[in-house]
Amino acid sequence: MNGRLTVVLDEVGERSPTTVGRYAAALTHALATTAPSGFDVAAMSAKVSDGREQRIRELLPGIGELRQTAMPARELRQAWLHSLTTLPVRGLVHSTSLLAPMVREPEPGDQVTVTVHGLHPLSDRSERKQRWFDRALRRALRRADGIVMPSTAVAEDLQLLHDLGDRVRVVHPAPIVAQSLPADRGASSTLPLPDEYVLAMTAPGARGQAEALIETVASSSMPDVRVVVAGPVQWGESTLAAMAVEAGLPPGRLVMLGDLDATQLAIAHHRALAHLHVSELDALGLSLLDAAALGTATVHPANRSLQEIAGDASVPVEGGPHELAAALGRLLADDAERERLAMHAMDRARAFTWEAAAQQVWRLHAEL
Numbered sequence: 001m002n003g004r005l006t007v008v009l010d011e012v013g014e015r016s017p018t019t020v021g022r023y024a025a026a027l028t029h030a031l032a033t034t035a036p037s038g039f040d041v042a043a044m045s046a047k048v049s050d051g052r053e054q055r056i057r058e059l060l061p062g063i064g065e066l067r068q069t070a071m072p073a074r075e076l077r078q079a080w081l082h083s084l085t086t087l088p089v090r091g092l093v094h095s096t097s098l099l100a101p102m103v104r105e106p107e108p109g110d111q112v113t114v115t116v117h118g119l120h121p122l123s124d125r126s127e128r129k130q131r132w133f134d135r136a137l138r139r140a141l142r143r144a145d146g147i148v149m150p151s152t153a154v155a156e157d158l159q160l161l162h163d164l165g166d167r168v169r170v171v172h173p174a175p176i177v178a179q180s181l182p183a184d185r186g187a188s189s190t191l192p193l194p195d196e197y198v199l200a201m202t203a204p205g206a207r208g209q210a211e212a213l214i215e216t217v218a219s220s221s222m223p224d225v226r227v228v229v230a231g232p233v234q235w236g237e238s239t240l241a242a243m244a245v246e247a248g249l250p251p252g253r254l255v256m257l258g259d260l261d262a263t264q265l266a267i268a269h270h271r272a273l274a275h276l277h278v279s280e281l282d283a284l285g286l287s288l289l290d291a292a293a294l295g296t297a298t299v300h301p302a303n304r305s306l307q308e309i310a311g312d313a314s315v316p317v318e319g320g321p322h323e324l325a326a327a328l329g330r331l332l333a334d335d336a337e338r339e340r341l342a343m344h345a346m347d348r349a350r351a352f353t354w355e356a357a358a359q360q361v362w363r364l365h366a367e368l
Contacts (some may be wrong), residue, residue, distance in 0.1 A: 003038070003125060006089055006196060007031060007363065009045040010073075010097035013055035016204045016232045016259050019286055020117065024096035025059045026176050030358035031094070032062035040064060044089060046073040046099075073099075079131055081139065092365050098136040102143050111368055113146035113361070117156055118283030118305065128364075138162075146364050150284050153304035169364045172309060173284055174352040179294035180262035181270055190262055198328065199296070200273035201287050202231035203279075207238055212278040212321060214240070217254070218247040219325035223332050227276065228255045230268055264320045270294040274331055274338065277301075285309040289352060292345035297338060299328045309352075313345040 007028045011021035032041040042065040045056065056066060069076055069085075079085065080101050089101045094114045100114045121133045127351055140147060141162040148171045149155045156167050202210050233240040233256045244254050260268060269275065275291035275298040283305035288298045292313060300306055301324070302316035310316070317327045332337055 003091055004040050004042055004064065005031065005035070005092045005094060006042050006044050006067075008054065008089075008093065008095040008097075008100060009043050010095070010099045012045065012096075013048065013052045013059060014204065015052075018204050019282070019284055020097050022176055022286055023115075023117070023173060023284060025056075026174070026354050026360070027096060029060055029062060030354035031361060032060070034312055034358040034362065036362060042067065044069070046076040047071055069297050077136075081132065081135055092296060094365070095359060098133070098140055100140065101130065102139065111145045111365060112143075113148060113364060113368070114140045114144045115148045116140065116154065116158065117150060118281060120281045128178055144172075145368050148361060148364070151305040151308045153308050154283050167368075171357045171360045172352050173286055173289060174354045174357060175289040175293035175349050176286060176354075177262045177266040177290050178349070179266075181263060181266040182263060187295070191257065191267060192255065193228060193262075193268065193271055196273055197226045197228045197255065197271075198274050198276050198332075199228050199230065199268050199291070199306075200276045202229055202233065202240065204232050205235070206279070207235035209279050210235065210238075210240055211243060212280075213276070214243045214247050214249070216276065216278055216321035216324045217244075217250055219322045221322055221326035221329060222323075223329040225273065226253060226255055226334060228257060228268060228272070230257050230260050230265060233258060265290070266294060269296050272296050273327060274299060276324070276328055277306075278321070282306065288314060289349055295342045297305035297331065297341035297345055299324060299331060309322055310345075311348045313341060313343070314349040 009024050011018045012025045014021055027210035028043060035041050041063060043060060043063045044067045047070060071079060077099060083102060083104045085101055090107060090110055095114045097115055099217050100112055102112050121129050146167050147164060150171050150173055152170050153169055200213050240256055269291050275296050277288055277298050280301045280303060285306050288300060288306060288310055291298050297314060299315040299317060302318050307316050315327050315331055317323050
């Protein structure tokens with residue numbers, strides 16, 4: 001075989017990185033570095049600004065060609081949902097999300113694989129977003145040549161919705177920021193990190209996740225520990241600071257750092273006592289894997305996909321914010337258990353690499 005694989009990027013290069021964008025950039029980079037002899041990898045995205053194009057190129061130095069459609073992302077999602085395109089993409093195509101150019105009449109040699117990160121959108125489920133997600137998922141289940149999923153749990157759930165035959169491949173994600181941890185730990189002095197803290201993450205478009213975090217920290221079962229928050233601190237007119245005040249959190253309980261680069265995020269994970277992950281919808285587990293690779297155990301909702309990825313190297317919790325806070329308190333009170341989980345988490349994280357993930361995607365295309 002020889003030719004080109006076109007990778008459809010989704011949410012890559014945004015000013016505030018999203019989970020899907022981080023996944024897409026990491027996998028695309030690995031696809032470029034593991035391309036079989038005779039193949040090259042090109043990227044395609046919705047129309048983006050010059051600044052965002054520059055950020056994409058910095059994230060993907062091995063990509064030779066970056067094609068942009070004539071439409072920005074919102075319009076492109078609707079157009080591709082109806083198989084409308086002014087920029088046909090032929091040959092092998094791998095989409096890093098459900099945003100995929102599936103034409104009504106494919107030509108011989110055309111092959112489109114899509115990625116299903118879970119059964120729910122990772123951002124807040126507005127009626128518009130949920131409607132698009134549901135329709136795009138049904139379309140992918142019917143028409144995609146291959147479907148990549150992050151866990152067997154997601155694959156099993158999707159099989160209940162549609163008979164997928166042999167089109168499915170479970171491709172586990174991998175840590176992203178661990179390799180950015182500087183050898184000089186003194187670099188952490190540039191971050192205003194407390195001596196002891198728990199790390200939590202927020203995400204663009206996910207105000208509900210931020211509300212769940214505040215509810216957890218405000219729980220009467222929450223241990224007396226400061227919480228460092230990495231990620232956006234405002235969603236429309238809602239701010240994390242206002243949520244904290246409304247919940248009655250004392251000043252200084254939250255240390256809000258905003259978006260961090262890879263090195264800063266690696267340092268924050270490495271120094272944390274634990275990682276508090278509150279999203280019930282996350283099936284990818286990127287922040288869980290980052291924490292694990294850097295020796296930090298995660299307390300998280302007990303969804304089957306995260307448990308599969310973590311193995312038994314995390315603390316899955318049945319219940320809501322009160323139960324998450326209580327489980328975090330028990331972990332922080334048991335130094336021996338925290339150390340045991342940290343060591344186990346590092347071993348578990350070593351089982352996942354982006355190179356292995358990319359090779360699985362290449363094999364899927366070869367087998368199709």
